[in-house]
Amino acid sequence: xxxxxYPLAKETINEEDIDALxxxxxxxxxxxxxxxxxxxxxxxxxxxxxxxxxxxxxxxSANLLMIAAAVQCGRIKNKKIVVPxxxxxxxxxxxxxxxxxxxxxxxxxxxFGINLDYLEEICKKESPDxxxxxxxxxxxxxxxxxxxxKEKYGFTLLEDACAALGSEYSDGSKVGTIGDMSxxxxxxxxxxxxxxxGMVNTSDRELYEMLLMLRSHGWAKDLPSKVSEQxxxxxxxxxxxxxxxxxxxxxxxxxxxxxxxxxxxxxxKADWVADQRNKNHKKYACRLEGHVSFQKWGNNKPVSISFGxxxxxxxxxxxxxxxxxxxxIETRIFSAGNLGRHPFWTEKYGVFKERQSDLIHxxxxxxxxxxxxxxxxxxYVSNVVIGDIK
Numbered sequence: 001x002x003x004x005x006y007p008l009a010k011e012t013i014n015e016e017d018i019d020a021l022x023x024x025x026x027x028x029x030x031x032x033x034x035x036x037x038x039x040x041x042x043x044x045x046x047x048x049x050x051x052x053x054x055x056x057x058x059x060x061s062a063n064l065l066m067i068a069a070a071v072q073c074g075r076i077k078n079k080k081i082v083v084p085x086x087x088x089x090x091x092x093x094x095x096x097x098x099x100x101x102x103x104x105x106x107x108x109x110x111x112f113g114i115n116l117d118y119l120e121e122i123c124k125k126e127s128p129d130x131x132x133x134x135x136x137x138x139x140x141x142x143x144x145x146x147x148x149x150k151e152k153y154g155f156t157l158l159e160d161a162c163a164a165l166g167s168e169y170s171d172g173s174k175v176g177t178i179g180d181m182s183x184x185x186x187x188x189x190x191x192x193x194x195x196x197x198g199m200v201n202t203s204d205r206e207l208y209e210m211l212l213m214l215r216s217h218g219w220a221k222d223l224p225s226k227v228s229e230q231x232x233x234x235x236x237x238x239x240x241x242x243x244x245x246x247x248x249x250x251x252x253x254x255x256x257x258x259x260x261x262x263x264x265x266x267x268x269k270a271d272w273v274a275d276q277r278n279k280n281h282k283k284y285a286c287r288l289e290g291h292v293s294f295q296k297w298g299n300n301k302p303v304s305i306s307f308g309x310x311x312x313x314x315x316x317x318x319x320x321x322x323x324x325x326x327x328x329i330e331t332r333i334f335s336a337g338n339l340g341r342h343p344f345w346t347e348k349y350g351v352f353k354e355r356q357s358d359l360i361h362x363x364x365x366x367x368x369x370x371x372x373x374x375x376x377x378x379x380y381v382s383n384v385v386i387g388d389i390k
Contacts, residue, residue: 003328004328004329004330005327005328005329006328006329006330006368006373006377006380006381007330007368007370008189008306008330008331008332008366008367008368008369009188009189009190009305009306009368009370010370010372011188011193012188012190012191012192012193012266012273012371013193013195013262013266017262017265017266020261020265021258021261021262024261029257030257031256031257031258032254032256032257033055033254033255033256033257033260034257035257036257036260036261036264037055037254037255037256037257037260039260039264040055040260040263040264040267041053041054041055041199043263043264043267044184044199044201044263044267045201047174047267047270048174048176048177048182048184048201049173049174049176049177050176050177050182050201050202050203051202051203051205051208052201052202052203052205052208052211053199053200053201053202054199054200054202054208054211054212054215055197055198055199055254055255055259055260055263056197056198056199056200056215056253056254056255057196057197057198057253057254057255057259058185058187058196058197058198058253059090059162059183059184059185059186059187059190059197059198060088060090060093060185060198061198061251061253062162062183062184062185062198062199062200063090063091063093063094063132063160063162063183063198064090064093064094064097064251064253065183065200065211065214065215065251065253066094066132066158066181066182066183066200066211067081067094067095067098067100067130067132067158068094068098068214068251069181069200069207069210069211069214070130070156070158070180070181070207071098071100072210072214072248073206073207073210075129075130075156075180075207076100076129076130076156077129078127078128078129079099079100079101079129080100080101080103080126080127080128080129080130081095081100081101081102081103081128081129081130081131081132082102082103082104082105082114082119082122082123082128082130082131082132082133082155083095083102083103083104083105083132084104084105084107084113084114084132084133084134084160084339085104085105085106085107085114085338085339085340085352085354085357086107086112086113086134086136086334086335086336086337086338086339086357086360087134087136087160087335087336087339088134088160088162088163088335088336088339089336089339089342089344091132091134091160092132092339092344092345093344095132096344096348100130102349103122103126103128104339104340104345104349104352105118105119105122105131106118106354106355106356106357107354107356107357107360108141108142108356109356110295110296111136111139111140111141111142111295111296111297112136112137112139112295112308112356112360113133113134113135113136113139113141113142114131114133114134114141115356116142116145116146116149118354119131119149120149120153123149123152123153123155127153128153128155129155129156130155130156130157130158131150131155131156131157131158132158132159132160133146133157133158133159133160133179134160134162134163135159135160135161135163135164135167135175135176136163136295136308136335137163137164137295137302137304137305137306137307137308137335138163138164138165138166138167138175138191138277138281138302138303138304138305139164139167139295139296139297139300139302139304140164140167140168140169140175140297140300140301140302143169143173143178146178147178156180157178157179157180158179158180158181158182158183159175159176159178159179159181159182159183160182160183161175161176161182161183161184162183162184162185162190162198163185163190163304163305164176164184164303165184165185165186165190165191165192165270165274165303166191166192166270166271166273166274166277166303167274167300167301167302167303168274168300168301168303169300169301170298170299170300170301176201177201180202180204180207181200181201181202181204181207181211182200182201182202183198183199183200183201184198184199184200184201185197185198186198186199186259186263186266189305190305191270191273191274191277191303191305192263192266192267192269192270192273193262193266194255194259194260194262194263194266195259195262196255196259197255197259197263198255209223209224209227210248213247213248213250214248214250214251214253215250215251215252215253215254216250216252216254217246217250217251217252218246218247218248218249218250218251219243219244219245219246219247219250220232220242220245220247221243228242231247232245235247272371273303273371274301274303276371276372276373277303277304277305277369277370277371278301278302278303279375280307280369280370280371280373280378281302281303281304281307281369282302283375283378283379283382284307284309284367284369284378284381284382285307287378287379287382287383287386288309288382288385288386291385291386292309292310292311292312292320292385293309293310294307294308294309294310295308304369305369306366306367306368306369307366307367307368307369308334308335308364308365308366308367309334309364309365309366309367309385310334310359310360310363310364310365311363311364311365312363313362313363314362314363316363317362317363317364317365319387320365320384320385321365323384323385323387323389323390324365324367324381324384324385326390327384327389329367329368329381329384330368331365331366331367332365332366333361333364333365333366334360334361334364334365334366335360335364337357337360337361337362337364338352338354338357338358338360338361339352340352340353340354340357341358341361367381367385368381
C-alpha cells in the first residue's frame with residue numbers, strides 16, 4: 001500500500017524515549033541482559049498483578065516458554081492441548097514443535113476467543129491437560145467460566161494476552177492474571193513496544209523457576225541461589241562445573257537491557273495508552289453499530305491494537321477495503337483468520353471448519369487504532385467504512 005495517511009499502527013517509542021536511550025548509551029552501560037531486565041520484570045509483574053514475570057526476546061518466544069515450561073513441569077502429561085482457531089500462528093506452533101497433540105477449538109461469536117461450549121465438549125471427549133486461549137485483540141474473554149471449566153476439568157490454563165496489554169475485566173483485574181501463565185508481546189504496533197520483546201507472567205513459583213532456566217540455555221544461573229544450590233546438590237555437581245551445568249534442554253530466548261530500558265519507560269505510560277486506545281475502540285463501536293459487526297465486551301475494558309470488524313459478506317469486505325485503500329487508510333485481514341485453514345495446520349491435521357472461525361476468515365478486517373488518533377480520525381475512518389466517503 002502506498003500513500004498511507006492513517007496506518008494501522010504507529011511507533012510507541014517516541015522522541016523522548018529515543019533521547020533518553022541515547023543519553024543512557026553514552027554512559028556505556030551493560031547492554032546484554034542485566035539489572036534493567038530484572039527491573040522491568042518486577043515493574044511488569046506489579047503492573048499486571050502477578051508475582052513474577054520473565055522478559056524474553058518476543059511474544060512468540062513467550063508462548064514457546066509458556067508451553068515448554070508446562071511440559072517440563074509435568075503439567076501436560078497426556079500431551080493433549082486445546083488451541084484456538086483465531087489468534088496467531090505462534091500461539092499454536094510451540095505445541096506442534098514440542099510434540100504435543102493440539103486440538104483446535106472454534107471461536108466465540110461475541111469475543112472471538114475460544115468458544116467455551118465447544119471447549120467443554122472437547123474436555124468431555126478428550127480430557128486435555130492444557131488449554132491455551134487468546135485474548136483476541138484486547139477484548140477480554142469470559143473470566144469466570146474459564147476458571148470454572150479449569151476447576152471442573154483440571155487443565156492447565158495458558159493465556160495468550162500478546163495483543164491485550166492493559167485490557168481489564170469489570171472487577172478491575174487485568175488481562176494476564178487468570179492463566180497459570182500468560183504471555184505478552186512488545187512488538188511494534190502493539191500497545192507498548194521495546195522494539196522486540198515479550199513477557200511471561202505467572203504466580204506459580206515452580207513454573208517461574210522453570211521459565212528462567214528454559215530462557216537461558218537450561219542452566220540455573222538466573223535462579224535464586226538457594227534453588228540453584230539445591231539443584232547442584234541433587235545432581236552432585238561440583239563447584240567448578242556448577243556455573244555451566246545445564247539441568248533442562250533450554251533455549252536462548254533472552255532479551256537485553258537495551259530493550260529493558262525502553263520497557264521501563266513504556267510501563268510509565270501504559271495507563272495513558274490503554275485509556276486512549278479504549279476510547280478509540282468504543283468510538284468505533286458507536287459509529288459502526290449496524291453497519292458491520294464486531295466483538296462484544298460487556299462491562300470489561302477492551303484495549304485493542306486494531307479495531308476488528310466483520311463485513312456482511314466477502315463482497316462487502318472487498319468494497320470496504322477498496323474504499324479504505326483509496327482514502328489512505330491501512331487495513332488487513334482480521335488477525336490471521338481461521339488458523340485451521342493455513343497450510344501449517346492443514347498439512348498435518350486437515351482443514352478445520354467452524355462457522356464463526358470461517359466467518360472471521362472470510363469477512364474480517366482491521367481498522368487503525370493508536371493513542372494519537374483522536375475522535376476526528378475515528379469518525380473519518382468510520383465514514384469511509386460506512387460509505388459516506390467514497
